[in-house]
Amino acid sequence: MSQEKPRIAPYTHAAAGWGAIKYVALSLLRERVNGLNYRALFYQNQPNGFDCPGCAWPDREHASTFEFCENGVKAVAAETTSKRVTPEFLAANTVEALMKQTDFELEQHGRLSEPMVYDPQTDTYRPIAWDAAFALIGEQLRSLPSPDQAAFYTSGRASNEAAFLYQLFARAYGTNNFPDCSNMCHEATSRGLPFAVGVGKGTVTLQDFETADTLLLFGQNPATNHPRMLGELRECAKRGATLVSINPLRERGLERFTNPQSPVEMLTMSSTNICSVFVQPKLGGDFALIKGVAKRVLELDDEAVAANRERVLDLDFIASHTNGFEAFADDLRKEAWETIETESGVPREEIEGLALIYVRGKRVICTWGMGLTQHKHSVQTIQLLANLMMMRGNIGREGAGLCPIRGHSNVQGNRTVGIEEKPTQAFLDRLGSVFGFEPPREHGYDVVESIEAMRAGKVKVFIALGGNFAMASPDSEITWDALRSCDLTVHIATKLNRSHLIHGKAALILPTLGRTEIDMQGGVAQGVTVEDSVAMVHISYGMKQPATPALMSETAIVANMANATLGEDNIPWRWYAQDYSRIRDKIEAVVEGFEQYNARIAHPGGFHMRIAAREREWDTASGKAEFLVNPLVVDTPIRRAQARFGERAMVLMTTRSHDQYNTTIYALDDRYRGVFGQRRVVFINRDDLAMLGFKAGEWVDLTTVWDDGVERRAPGFLLVEYNIPRGCIGAYYPETNPLVPLDSVADVCNTPTSKSIPVLLHRTAAPVERVAA
Template sequence: MQKTKPEGRIEPYQHAAAGWGALKQVAINLVREKVSGGNYKTLLKQNQPDGFDCPGCAWPDREHASTFEFCENGVKAVAAEATSKRVRPDFFAAHTVAELLTQSDYELEQHGRLTDPVVYDSASDKYLPIAWDDAFALIARHLKALPDPNQATFYVSGRTGNEAAFLLQLFVRMYGTNNFPDCSNMCHEPTSRGLPGTVGIGKGTVTLEDFEHADTLLIFGQNPATNHPRMLGELRDCAKRGATIVSINPLRERGLERFTSPSHPMEMLTNSSTSISSMFVQPKLSGDFALIKAVAKRLVERDDAALAAGEASLLDREFIATHTTGYEAFEQDLRAQDWDQLLAESGVPRDQIEALAEVYIRGQKVICTWGMGLTQHKGAVATIQMLSNLMMMRGNIGRLGAGLCPVRGHSNVQGDRTMGIEEKPAKAFLDRMQKVFDFEPPRAHGYDTVESIQAMLDGKIKVFFGMGGNFAMATPDTPLTFDALRACDLTVQVATKLNRSHLVHGKDALILPTLGRTEIDLQQGVPQGVTVEDSMSMVHLSYGMNTPASDNLLSETAITARMAHATLGSGKVDWLAYAADYASIRDSIEKVFDDFHDFNARVAKPGGFHLRVASREREWRTASGKAQFLLRAVDTDTPIHRARAKYGERLMTLMTARSHDQYNTTIYGMDDRYRGVFGLRRVVFINKEDLQMLGLRNGQWVDMVSVWDDDVERRADRFLLVEYDIPRGCLGSYFPETNGLIPLHSTADGAGTPTSKSIPVLLQLSDYQSSAE
């Protein structure tokens, strides 16, 4: 069957990241969103002492410095909130849910801000207006009717502020469940589960100050130019003063090659740029564990040679002896490890591994950063722990200029976890909640994201509540997730803009519109601020500056408080008093968490304050009281290994990724300019030699079929082949379009994170071809 070729083009991008191209996109987004002059001026107040905290990524700010720091993604996020476009009740009156489901994710985003709460009417297949009190009464009726509180689940997005997150977990635990699926489950959960076993806490050990002193940076599985653009400013400064930067990623990303800083006029005026990475290492997908273990093995070999020559040890033996346990067994395991296996599993030649080891050995102050390129694999927890092992070998944890740096995604994903959005809460936390609020919290572990989907499918969950995000599209196995949500008796979605999760709903359904972080939040005439915690454990206070998109919006905090009041009443907790004064919530937070002492006073200072991270100070909250070297073997019996044994070299491994014009599941535009894709999203990046081996051509259309042992056919059809610099046997494509290829239970061992970066697939020539063919 022939169809018209979609508009779009593939055109390799030859320029540095950012620069004039980024400024052009800022203008395009302001026009696209029809942002008025008064609102676009607030962009200059983003991350400023008298401004608001960026609602985008979790990269930290330098104490909200007075120098404006440009960030293209931040502009997109702010423009999306500041848009003049509106989705009012008359919009829903004009469109059935079935009609809206035919629109793309980009088209849904472009309708604008939600203005009023609406409830689904099955007779008309439309959303109808509902009063706020009636909406909360509907939620309360469903929750009270459940025979078991564990039949409800409460999803939290990383855009949710600390105050709303704390209040929500308090309400839900007083209601009686620990069902808290959240975005951490889908991204950095292997970090949160892996690091406590090695260094005692699931957070990074560095601050921005450490970047000023580091002489070496190893960047694993990240694309900062798209996902954390302000990070490039730090990398630029590091490169300018001579630090060695190594990019370790299957895709050779433009932003880690050259960067033109919009914040530095001379670079802009001269069209010059700064080289970022001096070395690129491209492991195959799921090859990071073997690569890191290979570097550790090489370090032992080089240390042997140094000692034999009468030179100083290359290991930090004082650190190992004083602060760690388990090194002897770890070293024996490295010595016994077969080199051929490491080379085969990593996909990296031995000379590159040895060169990478030399970079690490030369570094006196090394920072390792990583993103979801390390975490969304079956063996992700083991990979994070092996990276910790490597860093401990040379004492690169807990000293100035060195450390572990997981770079998280959405602005408050770490803060939500700190506030108790956690399906596996610690006993000490529950004990403190019991003492402060005088109730017995549930002790049994709740459902994470994947478990919640399965529980909905099994009829064990009847009510789904989503605080932000786009659950239907962010999660794996898309058709199954759709079935799960539709099996619920009630789905509730709190959001600023329309997305597909609002159209994949339960028998009863509510869409509750909320304030954005850029908007003024007045409670009883007093502006309220919300706090967030960034990737480096800095806590900031943020006040909105824009007039709300509608007079009928409620903040996330107010929505939570009124839902709790309607469901539980206010006999034990005065929920409405909390909603009237967010400072009172912070007063309660400091009673639960010792690190938040004097919360209101400390956060009122520009830049906020840093939460103490014990491992940064070489305090190890592990069972042994020391940092722990952990033995981890190379896994050669994974679903990918089994599929390759069956299908041979035709079996490809797919990774999903963001395009440059999206943030999480939010599609701002149809371009991915750094990868040379314009006007298209259904593309798949492939190595030139794999094209030849498969008998395919660059520019052909293919279907992808995932390979799994449950005999369920999972397909993603009509994708354009794009020849790209990616390792043999590996493919890259965008999510959420390819999320349906990820089996629901293909998750990281010990973390439950979907394996979005390691999906075994087969390619088939598609019936869909361009009109030119």
């Protein structure tokens, strides 16, 4: 199905509504979803159905009539497509030829049908029997001088059962090398919050949104990344809650939303206004902005004391539940407003207005996405946000709390069940005790460290449980060279992607079942469990027949890899894979919070994992929530680039289009931002266009300003005038991932700083038109 001609056309409608219905239909047609598979949509996020393979937004008791959204339908359509990547297709297309196709074109070839092995003589993939594939993996792993020469990557799509067995396999093999997608998205949350409140997760449930009177939404675009969240925000707005969007881009989904499940709004072409206030900090300015809000809250409390009015601070909460407030208050008083304004990019009056909204709220929820987590000082920003919430006791009470919005459907659950390169000693003790072996104790490699280790020859085997590592990772050329230096790369996947073409000396593609497909083991349909953004764990059952008879479940693939590598004398891998309830029994024995696991997931909607901070119990060194003091740093790579190049140095954020999910490109439109039929665009402020001597519609190349002597260039981008702060630009990933230096990472958590890259723009000629297949 051809794409429309590239154009830029401002989108004036509300988010969702009839536009969403239209694009759902187009997606189903593009993927050639047959009539039987349409029925799968009605089982999405239902008690007797499957969990959406897309985002991690929670469901209400898994029992409402229709619980799917536009992007959820696109994810299901991509999985239930009738198109197949057959051995004949791969025999007719060399890796070199496939590399010339776009990521969208690769996605459109359909589902993988059989296990494949790379043939260097023909530069193609050819079929291989499952047993032979597992034997190759076992042979390669056993031949390594050290288990630490293998890395085990995990996508957030993997179920709790597959992820737990996967980490058990790698640790029984002897390594903690677990690079995973968390390292590239919410790692700042996972590493920052435990020091502040004792847990690296959110402290709210979905029910808290029913009573919150104020919501501060930091660095996120729900209409694209988790559209079902808009339904919840709509209900909050309709009952009078104040919603504030804090984001460099003013996103359409947070302005107006037409609920496709509301007959009145659909028939009357009406909509609901979501956010009443929009604050647009510059890229990397969130820390200074939040510090300014906290400083103003303290000033308002001082004014209340002077006027003998009710205090603004929650003194009882601070005294009973926190530690370190005086040092934090002292730090706030010393911070100059001029510095806060300069570093945030937000005028003082706007910051004071945001502070007033915050203190008027009695029950405040703060949500955030990767707009906060992919910066150099992201851990400090998350901790400062926790400080702000603690100032008024907005943690651990109804209708209030911290709410990180996770991306992929089980990225949080993977971490809970052990996908962690830095496991606690307590977890390893329990794992070793339950399974009768001594787990490795040294910390392993994260994503960036794994790439560095592959480049240095320290990792020779790379196994990926889902995902598209080559395109999700930073510094594309360096990442690709690292993967190609491996002796073996293994990718467990549902569809063809570029990572399968960036391969080691030996390479396997192992096709797996999707979330929508019936997973039969021993004649019994198996359910898999996931954990959503608010720590609800629920079970999911596939509803349709597998795309081909040759597909194997992720859990079964992991069990067979482990058996081929380690044998079954100590751990009966394939016995566990015959009945997933056996794996859940072992998760219960190893991981706190899974008591009566199999019984509790029988309840529609599953169960909520206990979050101690929600009950005002603090699993910190002091036993209290910690006010952590972090300075406002002004000597940053961005400032150094601006010192060299002045206003010409722009700050780039990478972002998704509306027609993609993570690295999966469903189509070439981003309609809410007015982009159609294309992806190589740069969003830029009109005043910056004038300052640089450009005009909208001209073409530029982007180069990174970095100090390692490596030229990083992304060619051929169309300039699009947009409402974005001065000095900031936005462009899609993975197209701009080549611009993110491997060593441009966040302090503490090592996350690539994909939202704050200093770049220069260079005029270039318009590219020769190329029509997508």
